[in-house]
Amino acid sequence: MTAADESMTPALAELWSQFLDGALEAGQAAELEALLRADPASARLAGEHYVEHRLLSLALQREAPGRFVTATLSRMAEEGRSFSQRVQQRLTPLQPTLVPAPAPRRRTPAWFAPTAAAALIAIITAGSLLYTHSTRPAQESAPATLVATLVVADHCVWRGTPRETGERLASGELELAAGTALVRCDGGAELLLSGAVAVRLESGGSAACSHGSVTVRAAKPVAGFILRTPVAEISDLGTEFAVTVGDGGITEVQVLEGGVEWRSRSAAAADPGTLLHQGQAVRVRSAEDRIGEPLPVTAVRLDAQLERIETGAPNAALISYDGFSYGFPTTISRRKDANGGTGWRSAWFRSQQSNDLVIDFTPDASLAMPDDLLPARGGRMELPSEPERPGTYREACMRLFAQPIAMARDGVRYVSLLVCRSAVASGPTHWWFRCMLTSEMVPDDRIGFGILSNGCPELMSHFGNSQAEQPIVDGRPYLFVFKLVTGRRSPDQAFLKVYGQHDAIDMHEPSSWTVAGVPCHFDGVLGSIHINNGTERAYSVDELRIGMTWQSVTPRRNTH
């Protein structure tokens, strides 16, 4: 008799029915939990019934025949087109072109009315052929693909190219002589490298380790991350595992959470491999070893290793700061007295350093920082509305920073700024906000972030804009954290993360951004910051930081 043939006890059946109907009360939930935990047979039976429950949803789903196939093929074509666009972009480095923002990733299927299959196939073939056939030539002739980000580097001594925290990493060798580094692959997996270790980043979803210790944690719903060693291939099944490669490629695999599948390098591709579950470990001695030798699990969890890391004093990497602690409510550009903070080459001014345009502050009233961060002190800068003024924008508040950013050099900069949009509008249309890093010589060379009139955060450059889907709430402060990656040979790219006051602030650079900008190439030198708004909505800003690390622009309460 199988589990499916058995019957639930009346008590379990009653609770189960309530659970399926979403009508379980708290006490009943505890009771159901206890029944399922106490009896593995009941849990298996519940599993059988849950399968039926889920299949019932599928069987009753209303959809036109062929919609799934059409939507799947359409998605393949869409991904193929984005791929070919990326290839084209890499093949024409350093030539500014307007690149459309990538379509946001849909979590729901892109259902649409079915069209004739033949017509669809014809439409998608062009894109997919590029996808299939352009891969190899593009990879051979184009610069290496960016596949990961160096999120944390603690006392790292690199062999070969020195690396910088926040740097985007191309596919290829990454060799650490000492220290600890956290690498986040674009496919979502995180690799913690410790001590002397050599890995080759193959793609956003795979890497090879030739010696040393790596701890891998999956972080996103992607195909299983694959780590290859000289003797084995380990596939992640949504998990955390540690791998150590010793002399002769001898590989130890320890599963810290979930499960992995490993197979020896000599095994055929169709070989299903061996499953290892949490708490299991194995030593693989050669590429022909298909069984492995059991081991105790001794590896330390990735989070525990990260906790030991000293990320350094945040202020050490802070380049420019202004907390807007000014003792006056207004000044004019010509006075040059709004010159607080550190790391600046000028006082605040509007358009020109010697005009009489007013700059507004609210002394002794800061915006509220997110709960995890050091509170703001002093006052804030105001960007009032000007409904009586014709035109769409106010003259920007500007300031020159001490360390200009050369876009043609490899580097990473972070900017954070508290922004609050007034709950009151003085007109119907021009409600936007912008904070741009701008070239002093070529004003069109600029990149930055802002808020659209509809309230959605946005990344902007003259190469194209990308916007978030969720608007901010008027009258509430938000911390905008902007990251700019610049490169000599690799594309420049900006990222934006927006936090509300009660959001948990990521300890390290986040794995997902509110908006990721369009990869682009330009060589300008950005030397000033411009902050302005539309004429029909007031904004307040506070706590402006420019730094070289994530931590330097998100100083936490417990670090001071």
Place this chain on the structure above:
Amino acid sequence: MLEPTAIDALVLRAQAGDQEAFGALVMDFEWPVRAWITARCPAGADADDVAQTTFVEAFKNLGRYQVGSDFRTWLFTIARYQVMAELTRLRRLADYHERYFPHALWQELERRALMMDLRDDERLTALRDCLAALDDDDRALLTQRYSDEMPLRQMAQLRQRSEGAIKKSLFQLREQLHTCLIRRLRSEHP
């Protein structure tokens, strides 16, 4: 279902860039893959999105498939990765845990995701047969609940019955379908 030789012929064409051939493979494996994934994803997961991703990943990695080996097993290995990743994503999603889901059932789903039991499309077919045998009003009730995801209260108002009566009807219909399903599967695999 296509024969293995026909599947391999389509794979060879797809590996050479023939999109139409891959479309035929998606068509052939649509319901086995969707049923297998749906049966292993909890409510709240987007099972069809996971199924689509499975096919897209299969297409991207088609060059790694060795013609002559078992395409079905290869495809379901990719599906298994995708389901495990989806379960991991949901487990880490804070708001997902605001709704109650028994821990033991979650473990059971994870256990099933690691198993390569590929008979869920048979179950789906049998379930469709069982649904077809219901009377129209019962099928309409299930459609409101499972396809339209209508809250019990709204169903009760619409049918001018109490919520308790609706719950009881759903309970009885699920029992009836379960019995029908077991009987049909047993007749196919005595």
